[in-house]
Amino acid sequence: xxxxxxxxxxxxxxxxxxxxxxxxxxxxxxxxxxxxxxxxxxxxxxxxxxxxxxxxxxxxxxxxxxxxxxxxxxxxxxxxxxxxxxxxxxxxxxxxxxxxxxxxxxxxxxxxxxxxxxxxxxxxxxxxxxxxxxxxxxxxxxxxxxxxxxxxxxxxxxxxxxxxxxxxxxxxxxxxx
Numbered sequence: 001x002x003x004x005x006x007x008x009x010x011x012x013x014x015x016x017x018x019x020x021x022x023x024x025x026x027x028x029x030x031x032x033x034x035x036x037x038x039x040x041x042x043x044x045x046x047x048x049x050x051x052x053x054x055x056x057x058x059x060x061x062x063x064x065x066x067x068x069x070x071x072x073x074x075x076x077x078x079x080x081x082x083x084x085x086x087x088x089x090x091x092x093x094x095x096x097x098x099x100x101x102x103x104x105x106x107x108x109x110x111x112x113x114x115x116x117x118x119x120x121x122x123x124x125x126x127x128x129x130x131x132x133x134x135x136x137x138x139x140x141x142x143x144x145x146x147x148x149x150x151x152x153x154x155x156x157x158x159x160x161x162x163x164x165x166x167x168x169x170x171x172x173x174x175x176x177x
Contacts, residue, residue, distance in 0.1 A: 019155065054166070058170070071093075087151075
């Protein structure tokens with residue numbers, strides 16, 4: 001048991017990263033739902049709209065848990081490198097990759113990406129991650145500020161996780177009845 005504790009980050013850092021992850025995923029899902037809500041109102045009744053919302057919230061919770069599990073798995077196998085500074089390293093990955101995914105989603109609507117374009121985008125995202133990580137490691141005050149901001153996001157998990165559980169219950173009820 002002690003071996004596992006050494007390989008995983010502490011609870012405070014894990015909770016900060018999970019709060020930021022939950023905030024990013026749930027907020028993006030709710031934004032997408034609200035964007036499509038006017039068209040839903042034209043074609044669906046309120047029960048069907050609530051069903052769609054329940055599916056979105058349940059999937060957001062599932063996605064948050066899976067991504068957090070992946071981050072913890074990577075921290076576990078990477079040894080001390082990711083465990084030390086887990087919150088700022090994982091938070092940085094979530095931030096940069098999230099922005100890249102938003103950009104990628106918006107660019108998909110205009111044209112299909114080529115393989116070289118995808119490789120260039122991935123290299124650019126990796127470059128940005130390395131640059132920001134070097135900045136955070138070089139400037140301790142910047143790293144402390146980033147960690148403090150991440151800790152503030154843990155509050156969102158107290159709202160979004162129950163919303164995801166309610167969505168999960170809604171999905172179960174919708175499929176059983």
